[in-house]
Amino acid sequence: MLLQKTNFTRLLTVALCMGAAACSRETTPEPAAVGAHATTANATAPGFPEGFESGTKASYTAGTVSLASGSWTFTDALLGNTTSDAKTGTQSARLRNSGALSMTFDLSGGAGVVTVDHAAFGTNGGSTWELWASANGGTSYAKVGSTVSTTSATLQTVSFTVNQPGPVRLQVRKTDGSSNRLNIDNITVNGSGTPPPPPPPGDGGGGTPPPSTGGKKFLFDAGHAETAGNADWIIMGSNNAAPRFPSPAQSGITASTPESYWTGALSSWGVALVKLGNTVESLPQGVAITYGNTSNPQDLANYNVYVVDEPNTLFTASEKAAIVRFVQNGGGLFMISDHNISDRNNDGYDSPAIWNDLMSNNGVQANPFGFSIELTNFSETSTNVSTVASPVLNGTQGAVHQMVFNNGASVAVNSSAAKGLIWKSSASQASSTGIMCASSTFGTGRVVVVSDSSPADDGTGEPGNNLFPGWAGEANGDHARLHLNASLWLAKQQ
Secondary structure (H helix, E strand, O other), X not given: XXXXXXXXXXXXXXXXXXXXXXXXXXXXXXXXOOOOXXXXXXXXXXXXOEOOOOOOOOOOOOEEEEOOOOEEEEEEEEEEOOOOOOOOOXXXXXXXXXXXXXXXXXXXXXXXXXXXXXXXXXXXXXXXXXXXXXXXXXXXXXXXXXXXEEOOOXXXXXXXXXXXXXXXEEEEEEOOOOOOOEEEEEEEEEOOOXXXXXXXXXXOOOOOOOOXXXXXXXXXXXXXXXXXXXXXXXXXXXXXXOOOOOOOOHHHOOXXXXXXXXXXXXXXXXXXXXXXXXXXXXXXXXXXXXXXXXXXXXXXXXOOEEEEEOOOOOOOHHHHHHXXXXXXXXXXXXXXXXXXXXXXXXXXOOHHHHHXXXXXXXXXXXXXXXXXXXXXXXXXXXXXXXXXXXXXXXXXXXXXXXXXXXXXXXXXEOOOOEEEEEEOOOOOOOOOOOEEEEEEEEOOEEEEEEXXXXXXXXXXXXXXXXXXXXXXXXXXXXXXXXXXXXXXXXXXXX
């Protein structure tokens, strides 16, 4: 987004862009609890969250497994990695009958709030299960909270308030005794008085790791020239660099915290997600995008949703494969594009070209999401919102009635996996082109695309970047509702 210009200047700018194959941002100023129970007083227990990504156990025979958090005993349980196993990475625990997962080690810092992701295996029927805790090394256990009923085949999050000082160990028990199989994943433990760990070496550094809140983890890409030119598509940063953990620490965010707590054009988005009980991180410049690499602390398997707002450098072959596999295995991807000829860093590629390259040449599957970015450039306010019920348009954050583009592109869908949500005013809702926002599924994951970066912009950023608010302004464009509903849908929180 640049300074406000007259229509004559806009035409001149477009003409220059056509000749130079490079254009900066919009020429018109932009007007203006889902997560589980949270506790910010307790830090994440060492070794957690436990995502069951390490270790191998292919049979239901009782045995111990060495996981990232420590050794666990699996009774009538295994580590499942099939397409029918609900999981956010490559594998999750799978229980049958009266199976159990039992820690064989104690948490010296105790346990505050514990969260667990759970889902039915494949097309299996429902199961019930419980969380139990022991304060005497496993000699005896006490039930924590209520019995949980699992019916959905997609992972859901439930939280338990343990509030038990150390030492304490935990156990998950399947209680219905049926042959229906149950997937358990992403166990998070807020310790009791344990100081937060420092950032792992080589992760880009910066800031303070957030305490686990029982919500989902959102990763905002900041390593593909998102601050090139006059852009500022990060949640927080300075000198065009974003640290992994935004500062001040997100543990200080309360219901009344303003978006100015962080400085970045996406700070409103990040602060709002934290207020909903989630945690946010940035992927700094130079940090690898991987999937399934346990030595990378910012491997995509460690997150629920990956947000990329107008990338301006191409993804490498390995990065493209990692992103597609992340979605295929249950991750959520929020893709934001900009208009045609919007190459901010003059490297020959703008965001439509970069996204289309990822979807057509990723080494995993061509056209995985069932849509492409059209090479267009338009500005308009559209109320052509889908009449078909959608949690993205009518979610917990409110209903979306219109969308405002200031120099954006459009989307074309070409598969039944993708569906339009908002169209240009002139388009029919039966049309597969002229779409401003769409959603898709691939494997067990989800994708949302918005083909203009204006709606997410909250108008703040690095000094010298003259940005304009599209997040909450512009005649009630409903952009905050859209982006938050979409974020929660991608995280499978609605």
